Amino acid sequence: MSTYAYFAKAGDRADKSQYEVAIAMYEPRAADYDDSWHPDYTRRLMDLVGVHPRDRILSLACGTGLEIFHAAPTIADDGAIIGIDATKAMLQVAQRKLDAHPSLHRRVRLIQHDITDLESCSALEKRPFDLIVCSNAFVLLEDRDATIAHWAEYLKPNGRLVIDIPGEQSIPEGTIIENICKKLGIKFASDRSWIRSIDSFRAVLESQGFDVKTATVLEKRSGKDVKLLDAGQLESQFEKVVQTAVENKLVPPDFYDKTKPLFIEEWNKMAVDNKVRVCESLYVYIAEKRA
Ligand SMILES: C[S@@+](CC[C@H](N)C(=O)[O-])C[C@H]1O[C@@H](n2cnc3c(N)ncnc32)[C@H](O)[C@@H]1O
16 A cells, blocks of 8 residues: 655644545535535435345545435345445434434444545444445545456355446546646555546446446436536636645645646646536446445
8 A cells, every 4th residue: 555645834744644634635624515516416416225124334535425325214224334434424314313313223334444444444244235335435446357356256146346437537636736746756545547548447446346237327426417617717716726735735835836837737638629517427336236
């Protein structure tokens, strides 16, 4: 497992694990995470998935529990939903939702742990699940093949694995910061560089013993899918993402000023007729573990 750059103080670079970096990113986001496109997106995602009353569901990187609380009313008392996440503040939001619905206590359990190392999670019995869901988190994780193989161990034969990843045109400012970090030797918190089309992840799933039943394009915000950005618009989005990365200590404080020429290089690679096409969608895969 490699380590990620973490800029604790100006010019002072430390190294952290992916798990620690995720916590640093999501602790500050927890309080208003649900005031975003996520709840509506998760509702549409979970409608695609469909759950059955007796399902045992594992919600990985469950965050504030959006997938959990969408599924929970359908799950009977002999079903179960276990949510696992790294970030205490995100889990605390989920716990408050659970406390507001005491009838769900029998069915829902929340655990703080690393989803890439379920083996060491003593609170999780290794009894296979019917459904594993991991939404809006997979590109934060390190080793795609090993992660899928690891999760497959927690699924029944023919059990379903649901994962989404951003489309290749989804967050150009994110792709730019990732590419610049690569050039500068900074291991950044997310990696989308391997996503070329909807087929990129299909190949990963199939190589790890899954049949992809459906691969669907799902808009982040319903009806607000495609836009064209000029250089100035993309640069201001890039500035915002750098600002957040600086606040989360993922890049050094002087990153924006220092990387302006690299931003222009990246812009030139992406732009067609001086515009970058943004398609704010995710690819949602519903895959079945081969028996
Ligand atoms: C964008 S949020 C997604 C939350 C939820 N699935 C949703 O769609 O609203 C990403 C979550 O991934 C979690 N995460 C990232 N890496 C993790 C890891 N290695 N183990 C556990 N959780 C992790 C973060 O703590 C954060 O809550």
